[in-house]
Amino acid sequence: MSSIPAIQQSAGKGAARAAARRANRKVGGYDRRPHVVIYVLLALVVLIGLLPLYYTLVIGSSDPVAIAQKALPQLFPDLSIFDKFKEVVNAQSFSFWQAVWNSVIIAVVVSASTVMFSTLAGFAFAKLRFPGRRGLLVFVIATMAVPTQLGVVPLYIVMSKLGWIGHLQAVIVPSLVGAFGVFWMTQYLEEALPYELIEAARVDGASMFRTFWAIALPAARPAAAMLALFTFVAQWVNFFWPSIVLNNQNPTLPLAVRLLQQNYFVDYSLIMAGVFLMTLPLLVLFAFAGRQLVAGIMAGAVKG
Amino acid sequence: MPVKSPVAPEDELDPLPPKTRRVGFSQTLSRWDVKVSPYLYISPFFILFLITGLFPILYTGYVSVHQWQMLQGQGDFVGFKNFTDVFGQPDFWKSLRNTFSIFLLSSIPQVIAAILIAALLDQNLRAKTFWRMGVLLPYVVAPVAVGLIFGRLFADQSGLINSWLTAIGLPAVQWHVSPLASHFAIATMVNFRWTGYNALIFLAAMQAVPRELYEAAIIDGAGRVRQFFSVTIPQIRATVIFIVITSTIGGLQIFDEPRVFDSTGQGGASRQWLTMTLYLYNTGWSGQYNLGRAAAIAWLLFLLILAIGMVNFFVTQRIATGSGAPSKREIKAAKQRYDAQRKSA
Numbered sequence: 073m074s075s076i077p078a079i080q081q082s083a084g085k086g087a088a089r090a091a092a093r094r095a096n097r098k099v100g101g102y103d104r105r106p107h108v109v110i111y112v113l114l115a116l117v118v119l120i121g122l123l124p125l126y127y128t129l130v131i132g133s134s135d136p137v138a139i140a141q142k143a144l145p146q147l148f149p150d151l152s153i154f155d156k157f158k159e160v161v162n163a164q165s166f167s168f169w170q171a172v173w174n175s176v177i178i179a180v181v182v183s184a185s186t187v188m189f190s191t192l193a194g195f196a197f198a199k200l201r202f203p204g205r206r207g208l209l210v211f212v213i214a215t216m217a218v219p220t221q222l223g224v225v226p227l228y229i230v231m232s233k234l235g236w237i238g239h240l241q242a243v244i245v246p247s248l249v250g251a252f253g254v255f256w257m258t259q260y261l262e263e264a265l266p267y268e269l270i271e272a273a274r275v276d277g278a279s280m281f282r283t284f285w286a287i288a289l290p291a292a293r294p295a296a297a298m299l300a301l302f303t304f305v306a307q308w309v310n311f312f313w314p315s316i317v318l319n320n321q322n323p324t325l326p327l328a329v330r331l332l333q334q335n336y337f338v339d340y341s342l343i344m345a346g347v348f349l350m351t352l353p354l355l356v357l358f359a360f361a362g363r364q365l366v367a368g369i370m371a372g373a374v375k376g
Numbered sequence: 377m378p379v380k381s382p383v384a385p386e387d388e389l390d391p392l393p394p395k396t397r398r399v400g401f402s403q404t405l406s407r408w409d410v411k412v413s414p415y416l417y418i419s420p421f422f423i424l425f426l427i428t429g430l431f432p433i434l435y436t437g438y439v440s441v442h443q444w445q446m447l448q449g450q451g452d453f454v455g456f457k458n459f460t461d462v463f464g465q466p467d468f469w470k471s472l473r474n475t476f477s478i479f480l481l482s483s484i485p486q487v488i489a490a491i492l493i494a495a496l497l498d499q500n501l502r503a504k505t506f507w508r509m510g511v512l513l514p515y516v517v518a519p520v521a522v523g524l525i526f527g528r529l530f531a532d533q534s535g536l537i538n539s540w541l542t543a544i545g546l547p548a549v550q551w552h553v554s555p556l557a558s559h560f561a562i563a564t565m566v567n568f569r570w571t572g573y574n575a576l577i578f579l580a581a582m583q584a585v586p587r588e589l590y591e592a593a594i595i596d597g598a599g600r601v602r603q604f605f606s607v608t609i610p611q612i613r614a615t616v617i618f619i620v621i622t623s624t625i626g627g628l629q630i631f632d633e634p635r636v637f638d639s640t641g642q643g644g645a646s647r648q649w650l651t652m653t654l655y656l657y658n659t660g661w662s663g664q665y666n667l668g669r670a671a672a673i674a675w676l677l678f679l680l681i682l683a684i685g686m687v688n689f690f691v692t693q694r695i696a697t698g699s700g701a702p703s704k705r706e707i708k709a710a711k712q713r714y715d716a717q718r719k720s721a
Binding site for chain 1: 406409410411413414415417418420421422424425427428429431432433435436438493496497499500501502505508509510512513514515516518519520521522524525526528531533535536538539540568572573576577579580583625628629631632636656657660661667670671674675677678681685
């Protein structure tokens with residue numbers, strides 16, 4: 073067997089690296105490919121995660137009477153699920169499209185404002201010097217420990233005094249910016265944005281805000297994208313606060329899906345069709361952006 | 377936080393003395409910009425927190441010592457009557473018991489499962505990102521959706537779980553009747569959504585563990601299990617504490633899943649799965665409309681979270697330091713042994 077430097081000379085760097093990896097595998101290091109059992113176990117975990125969604129489709133395309141008698145009336149979902157989708161969309165107790173619209177508006181507006189305000193605050197905390205900076209940052213982080221339920225009662229009273237009960241702004245305004253976002257952007261900008269760039273912009277005569285807009289915002293893009301994703305998911309699935317301040321005439325999707333359950337006769341196939349419709353947008357989002365979401369969780373863990 | 381202090385921009389602008397009034401004005405403006413901008417940029421968070429966070433928290437205390445109905449609004453000052461009223465309600469004690477039980481049933485298996493899944497992912501896998509995404513998938517399913525799906529899976533008469541149980545000759549479980557069974561079902565929903573998420577956080581911590589430690593352990597003759605307990609777990613201690621605390625805060629606030637576990641949302645016929653947040657909601661917004669009492673429950677919930685959080689912190693720290701973790705000296709010695717072996721090989 074030839075040595076690794078010899079391989080590099082005759083066959084290039086790539087081959088040398090591969091040879092080094094092969095040699096390492098024999099020692100039993102990290103580079104060794106895992107046993108097939110590991111893949112089987114992981115596949116099992118993923119399957120358990122998929123099963124409930126599959127069950128949703130099966131129940132959604134089943135006959136309501138059959139569901140009452142058997143746990144799995146059929147093994148595979150069929151096209152009748154589309155009839156159920158139609159039924160959900162045309163439901164009498166609420167307007168489906170209104171609910172979709174409400175969810176989209178809330179999720180988009182909150183994500184956009186969270187990213188904007190968090191990046192601004194993160195820029196200030198990470199790169200600008202001002203008296204009280206450290207103390208204020210610690211305060212921001214400390215607020216993350218306070219449970220949301222604590223302020224629910226008076227916040228509701230405030231919202232009803234403002235006449236916002238039943239309106240979207242009651243959901244949107246309290247979540248325009250959060251401690252997590254500020255902390256996240258601060259952590260990121262601290263490393264990703266060199267002081268030299270800011271100084272250069274300042275020397276060129278840019279105002280603070282222009283510096284932020286032209287230098288910090290572009291630098292923050294990867295972290296901002298992750299923050300937007302997380303905020304979007306969190307708002308889309310949010311239930312507790314909307315269920316308090318919104319009513320049945322103006323629901324978000326999670327509230328609407330719950331309304332399907334409140335009929336005299338509970339039609340589970342209809343509920344499951346609604347559940348699937350509600351989850352579908354996030355599944356699509358996940359298919360495209362799941363990679364970033366994973367990276368975001370892993371990055372957040374190391375720094376947090 | 378790095379203490380690199382940058383050159384303050386105004387220093388760079390200063391050397392040019394103002395020649396005309398215009399330049400002087402723009403300099404004043406620029407200096408003002410530098411001083412005020414940071415506060416301006418962080419102000420949205422603080423303003424919003426004052427209005428929707430701090431004020432409501434203090435106001436909760438105020439509401440909790442008053443008679444306060446949803447329609448009549450503020451009533452008389454009643455001191456701690458709302459609190460004693462809450463203590464006098466059997467439903468409160470049930471909700472306390474249920475919250476604890478669901479919290480334990482969810483967080484303990486969840487943390488263990490998450491660490492094990494993370495250990496599976498912490499290998500030189502093919503298609504790494506695919507597996508990570510696959511594990512995270514349940515995270516994007518809304519808790520309400522999870523609640524409705526599992527409410528069906530755990531149905532007493534025609535649920536999938538019961539039909540599996542009877543298929544292998546076990547008796548069907550009354551998931552919506554027995555308290556413990558309902559807690560188990562609800563904990564399963566929580567675990568379904570959060571295990572993968574936590575696994576990825578653990579994975580991130582595991583990837584930061586120096587690989588030489590494993591190689592040294594292998595040379596010392598440690599098997600996979602021994603490596604896991606003597607290298608991995610002690611090395612990711614901080615993350616374990618972090619996850620246990622965050623899942624405690626989340627677990628004690630559980631609301632969505634028990635609320636949709638049946639169609640009435642009251643926490644079961646005899647309040648078997650009424651949790652504290654659900655109790656708070658039902659007291660304030662469905663049925664009683666008693667905001668004063670709801671505020672009292674909110675404060676009690678806050679104190680509970682605080683107390684458990686602290687207990688948690690101390691216990692996890694104890695466990696993590698008390699286990700058979702190798703000391704720094706042992707790690708160093710192992711590294712040296714490993715290096716020597718590699719050189720001679």
